[in-house]
Amino acid sequence: MNWVAALPMYNVTPALALDWRALLDHVHQSLRPWLDARGDTLALADPEPSLQECWLRDDLLLSQTCGYPLVRALAGRVQPVTTPVFTVDGCEAGDYHSVLVARAAANVTSLAQCRGLRAAYNTPDSNSGMNLLRSAVAPLASGQPFFASVIETGGHLASLQALQDDRADVAAIDCVSFAFVLDHLPDLAHGLVEIGTTRSAPGLPLIASKRVPPEGIDALVSALADAVEHDRPLAKRLKLHGFARRPLDDYSSILEIEMDAVKRGYPRLA
Known part of the structure; x- marks a missing residue:
C-alpha cells in the first residue's frame, strides 16, 4: 500500500507548517x-484544497481533523489514532476550548455585551x-437572533482579519x-x-483511513510519542x-454541545 500523511490544521505560518512536516518526518522514520x-x-x-477529500482517502495513514466533522460527516468513515496534548492553558489530557475575542473599539468585556454586534466564524463544520x-x-x-450579522470567513486567521478590517x-x-x-x-x-x-471539548484528533490495521494504529501512536520525546525543541515550537x-x-x-443549543431554540449562529 502506498500511504499518504498530512497535518493540515495548525499551519498558522509557513515556519509552523515546516515544523509539522518535520514531525511527520520523524514519524516516517519510526x-x-x-x-x-x-x-x-x-x-x-x-494538505489538499478539500480537507474532506483528504480525510476520506483510502490511503490516508495519518491526518488531523476537527472533532465536529469526526462525529458528523466522517462518522464511521475514518478511525481516530490519538489526540495531541498541547502546553496551552486548558489543553490538559487532550482537551481544548475557544477564546472569545472582540475588537477593543467595540468596548465590550463579555459575550453578553455583544448582543447586536457582528460575529465572524470560520466554517459551519468547525467546533471551535x-x-x-x-x-x-x-x-x-x-x-432569538443575537448578533446584528454573522459572516463566514473560511478560517480562524481570516476571522481575526475580519475583526481587524472592521467587518x-x-x-x-x-x-x-x-x-x-x-507568538508568530x-x-x-x-x-x-x-x-x-x-x-471545553476534546481536542482535534489525528485520524487514519479505516484500511489501516490495528497494528498500524499502534505503530503510529508509538512513532508520534517517540517524535515528541526525541526532538524536544521541535515539540516546544x-x-x-x-x-x-x-x-x-x-x-x-x-454532539451534546450542538443539541443543547438546539434545545435552547438556537440551532444556528445568528
Whole structure:
C-alpha cells in the first residue's frame, strides 16, 4: 500500500507548517520497520484544497481533523489514532476550548455585551469557531437572533482579519491557534481583547483511513510519542506536550454541545 500523511490544521505560518512536516518526518522514520515489513510506502503530502477529500482517502495513514466533522460527516468513515496534548492553558489530557475575542473599539468585556454586534466564524463544520460559539451564545439568545450579522470567513486567521478590517466585532478562536497567533502573528491580535472562553471539548484528533490495521494504529501512536520525546525543541515550537488516546465516545460530547443549543431554540449562529 502506498500511504499518504498530512497535518493540515495548525499551519498558522509557513515556519509552523515546516515544523509539522518535520514531525511527520520523524514519524516516517519510526514507521519504516512496519512499512518495510508490509512492502508499503509513505509519502508526506501537502494538505489538499478539500480537507474532506483528504480525510476520506483510502490511503490516508495519518491526518488531523476537527472533532465536529469526526462525529458528523466522517462518522464511521475514518478511525481516530490519538489526540495531541498541547502546553496551552486548558489543553490538559487532550482537551481544548475557544477564546472569545472582540475588537477593543467595540468596548465590550463579555459575550453578553455583544448582543447586536457582528460575529465572524470560520466554517459551519468547525467546533471551535462555530459550535462552541453557538453554545456560548445560546443561553443568552432566548431563541432569538443575537448578533446584528454573522459572516463566514473560511478560517480562524481570516476571522481575526475580519475583526481587524472592521467587518466583524467578535469571534471564537481555537485556543491553540490563538496561542500561535500571539507568538508568530501578533499584529493579527493587535487591538483585540479577550472577553472570555467557551466550554471545553476534546481536542482535534489525528485520524487514519479505516484500511489501516490495528497494528498500524499502534505503530503510529508509538512513532508520534517517540517524535515528541526525541526532538524536544521541535515539540516546544509546536507547543506539544504529548498525545492522549481518547476513545471515540469522548467526542460524542461535541454532539451534546450542538443539541443543547438546539434545545435552547438556537440551532444556528445568528
